Amino acid sequence: MEKAPRDRDADGRAHNARPRDGLGRPLPYGESGVERQPEGVLRTPAETLAEAQRLLDAGMPFHAHEVFEDAWKSGPDTERELWRGLAQLAVGLTHAARGNTTGGARLLRRGADRIADFPDPYAIDVAGLTAWARDLAAGLSGPVDAASQAPRLTL
Structure with missing residues (x-):
């Protein structure tokens, strides 16, 4: 049995082209999903926060994570841990x-510890x-509604 070829981007790097739902779960090929965030976008911190907040408010925290990942990978070393x-x-x-x-809960606590200082x-x-x-980590007992649980990022 031959394996299907892996999805590749224009540079030949592995890239999963399957559509995804609003929580980033892969959907079967051919289904319509939520448009993915482009990777490697350089944004100012204010633009990063605004785009991530928009996605969080829309109940799309997976996509907000990708926006923060761009900031963590492209920002100054002194801010890596903040964006991470x-x-x-x-x-x-x-x-x-x-x-x-x-x-x-584990990731919420880890993120809180990372930004606390x-x-x-x-x-x-x-x-x-x-x-x-x-608080959210301590109270988790089942799935939550991402949009209603979305935090405010700025003061």
Whole structure:
């Protein structure tokens, strides 16, 4: 039995082209899904926060995580852990919305720990996000509605 060829981007790198739902779960080829976030987009911190907030408010934390991932990979080294922590909060909410309470809680706590010592850069509400993540992690008992549980990112 021959394996199907892997999806590749224009540069030949592996890239899963399957459509995805709003929580980033792969759908069968041919189904319509949610448009994926383009990768490698350079945004200002304000643009990153605005786009991530829009996606969180729409109940699409997986896609917000991808926006934060771009910032973490392209930003200054001194801010890597901040953007990485915010990405972990978004993917933690993704797992919680998918019903993976153990993984969701773990990622929410890890993200909260990662950002806790930052002094509200770019008006990010670090204390509020840390409290939100820890409270949500402590109370997870089943799937949550991602849109209604979305945090406010800024003060």
